[in-house]
Amino acid sequence: MRPVCVLGLGLIGGSLLRAASAAGRQVWGAADGPDARAARDAGYQVADDVDGALRDAARLDALVVLAVPLPAVNDVLARVAALAPDCRLSDVVSVKVPVAEAVRRIVPGARYVGGHPMAGVAASGWDAGSAALFQDAAWVTTVDEPTDLSVWRDVTGLALDTGASVVPATASEHDDAVARISHLPHVLAAVLASVGADGGPLAMSLAAGSFADGTRVAGTRPELTTAMCEGNREPLLSAVDDALGRLGAARGSLASTGSLGVTFRSGHQGRTGLDGARGAQCAKVSVNLDAPDVLEGLHRIGLQGGRIVGLDEHTALGELP
């Protein structure tokens, strides 16, 4: 199993360090301040600084995983360029196109495959993490052309080791999808929380399940939500425009004919589709990793809502809903 070097030991990086270690991998990390101390106190191997961690990674041909917030990516990549310029490189940042562009610009020789485990952001820091955070989560791995398949196998194998299943997607498809199912929900939760609060104490005292559910993620620290959503600007603008269009259509229909039937039937269908996808019987598929069109085969599984659940020397095993 390939050694792993995790740069950043917050919620996600810290959980990855624990999960990779629990899976029996050689793994070490680097971070600033309290996260590094807490990880070291818990018995994990933590380098004195990023440079030291990267020197070890270069020597051992380890997989380096960036686990810092988007605004810190460029600085860390500059150290990668200095100390491990052709390393096997992945990340767990919540957007993929901006990270891929930064890698191309700053560390063009790195063998990079993007990653994103779909695990929560409500808490943060080493103390909020656990080895079980990725259990049953979806972990996106990018399959843009060109992709070094050996590194894709490294990233996928690591994700599977943590208990996640893997969704192959291009960086751009990933960013469009998370704008709809992660970033837009945060924007709408914030809007709903504000409109509700504008109703004053009476409205707040009547708020029950629908309002509590619809505003839950507005309880996340706004700095985290802001950084996450601002980092996916163009895809999020497009998702917000879709929401504005549908909300405006509902408004127009309610004002003119008094009807909200189209809005609620469409919403019910969308939600039922989500529940259906979760409960679906899966068909098993396999992708020959030695085939010339392997990336296309992997990509097709992700586009169909499927996941990679196993990996052996020549084959990726997938499930399709």
Add this chain to the structure above:
Amino acid sequence: MRPVCVLGLGLIGGSLLRAASAAGRQVWGAADGPDARAARDAGYQVADDVDGALRDAARLDALVVLAVPLPAVNDVLARVAALAPDCRLSDVVSVKVPVAEAVRRIVPGARYVGGHPMAGVAASGWDAGSAALFQDAAWVTTVDEPTDLSVWRDVTGLALDTGASVVPATASEHDDAVARISHLPHVLAAVLASVGADGGPLAMSLAAGSFADGTRVAGTRPELTTAMCEGNREPLLSAVDDALGRLGAARGSLASTGSLGVTFRSGHQGRTGLDGARGAQCAKVSVNLDAPDVLEGLHRIGLQGGRIVGLDEHTALGELP
């Protein structure tokens, strides 16, 4: 304790029949079809028809509670006008201004005080109900001028008997508040579910907590949601306009400066206010029910986010956050 006659034995009416009976009250109901049979089979007193139930109510000066969907209210009120035209009357319908207007038009002699227990709508019918449905729920009772205080006491006493606490509000304030904290959440959940589903199978397979929470109520039967929201047209239009304004402002800020800070800080503040109101230490207050400005005193408690939690012969006991 005043006898109670419940017209309609679905989720809310059926739960009220059970809860009033469990509190030791004389209570009977009337309903069509399977709900009536199920209630009778469970040992509750169910009249053969609405007319019979209303004749008993007139004879015993009972509190009559309308527990039918808004579209059925007019027909039931016509029977009330025929058989118990000056009865003590309340309801548990999800909007208050339209019901109050229908009562004024169809049964002008009824001594009416509106009510609305804030309990869930995801399931429906007698079988979905329980005596515990209203435990700790907020139950709005209307305090518009003129209000017959004796009937207000009947309604409030019944609500307290079911384990709810009572929020005094005018019909119009109620409708504005529920537009923000109940009906708008349903509209936004439907919009989010549709925009997410438009992202296709890949987006659905990546959807996690924020999307699942934000779309939960879109799983409600769309006929129920549609009827509930369409019945509160003008207040909901105003709440949707507020949401469109805030979402449009977020869109503009993201497109121009790239910032979502204002949106997320405001949303976080709103959500924190909700959590704070729930955890707040309460101050005890009491309202003298014999005072000339009693309605004003009750109204003030509701407007401040407070609740009535007890009632004796001369005093209503309240809690303020």
